[in-house]
Amino acid sequence: MTSAAAPTPPPTPATEKSMEEIVSLCKRRGFIFPASEIYGGINGFWDYGPLGAALKRNLREAWWRDCVMTPPTGPDGKPVRIVPVDSCIIQNPRVWQASGHVGGFNDPMVDCKETKARYRADHLSTVSNGGDFDPDRICVFINGDDKSRKRAVDRLEKHLRYENVPINTPLRRSDFLSFDWNKFGACIVGPDTDKPGTLTEARAFNLMFKTYVGANATEDDVAYLRPETAQGIFINFKNVVDTMRVKVPFGIAQVGKAFRNEVTPRNFTFRSREFEQMEIEFFCHPDQAKEWYIFWRDWRMAWWHSVGLTSENLRLREHDCDELAHYAKAGAGTSDIEYRFPFTAPDFGELEGVADRSTYDLTQHETESKSKLQFFDQERGEIAKNGQPKGEWFTPNVIEPSAGLDRGTLAVLCEAFTPDPERPSKVFMRFHPRLAPIKAAVFPLVNKDGMPEVAEKLHAELLARFGHLGAIEFDVKQSIGKRYARMDEAGCPFCFTIDGDTLTDQTVTMRDRDTASQERMNIDNVCDFVADKLQV
């Protein structure tokens, strides 16, 4: 009955957490299940169980509230303006033409049957004996790789000498994709082998899921499930500007599902084929791109800290120039906010990308759609005779903080997972109270002597005040220790226990999840205590 303020234990290093145990706990306690499990599952898809759905919702709500409903103050000292949209998963296919996904998501790949190597076909070139006659041998090399090129040339010359084929014209370099595969496939030698004919024909790996709109299902009816939510924002830019009285700088936010037919889904929910994104496309004048980029990068980083991810497991990584995506080449930069997952540790995996997409997307859609996607700023431009600025048309620059909700949820799960051999449960989930699926639990110490009745009353009060934020548990079954242990694995931060003393002095025990310590407080103060901890 003491209030022994036990110190909060230090976080467990990511390298000491077992992903297998985390996956197993997620299954056992109803956080995450394999999708379609009773039919043998489906590669790259996961379902959230009751606790997982609540956890994910809490993370989504936290993002929504902090980014959209009560956004931060910007670098200009003014409150940031963000408006939401909710766009369709299926759009006119021209959207993906303009965005570059139809081209960019179609990387033809080539496999070598001999060496098991795989190459991007557009990264390969060939050398052959030139001229108009059919080549006897075509040697392939990797673009930009001098060693690979030299090897291909050496091999070709050796072969031609050996076969006594006269070299009438200089060796000819060609694009790998330009050959008639039926005719020349058998004489192509891969970059890492001496045997001809081991390369497969280039096959396209289309990362977009394809479907058909309407009943005909012809090639004219092809549509795609969106591979990112961002384009749904860009194509609504004009509608938002025309209807919402917004002025640049402002942002449009969206949370929603996106789909990518990943070659190799891996690492639990980290790379799945159906996933949820939380994105802001922030529009600003190109002159201010740099400062807004830095602002969002740093503020998003701080946000992930605020939901409980610790500094040692979070880092900001600026992309190198050669790493930049096509849409970000002209921008001020791209950063990844990365988390040290147990399966990447000691390395990190991407949680959120913050990119300066420059004017790429709006320009692309303006060209493709022939709609004017620019903004008229009346406060810019040269000063007219009347002393007022003439105004200026410009294509806004886009800063994009794009976060993965499933990855965020996984990071929160991994961060929370805390092995503790001293506890009956051997492990507890240290969720930030704001994210915890179960906010509080009320237990009568024993199921008699009027304790259940008092507990039920407290439970009802907590439910009325906090039920919209998460579950409030009530349990009278079995021993108190077992009930605490269950709450440890579910990550419930506070348990309130009604005992014999409660009936006489109106005090209850608050059992703290992280320290397993107990503190007595008046039953009337319980709600305020919880409100304080939940930051509401």
Place this chain on the structure above:
RNA sequence: GCGGGCGUAGUUCAGUGGUAGAACGUCAGCCUUCCAAGCUGAAUGUCGCCGGUUCGAGUCCGGUCGCCCGCUCCA
């Protein structure tokens, strides 16, 4: 897509070609005044799935699906 490993109860795992098992968890009852206590009982399995060999397959063989690891990939 390639190579390796693994699929048996909710979980972790035993299981020699011959009746489907354990521990923990779950549920019910009793008991219990603070950390998975105890007692009594119960439910839970197409042994991932499909086929083959066999008198007989969880066990052997083939295929397939899924998970993990390494490649490859991740505009």
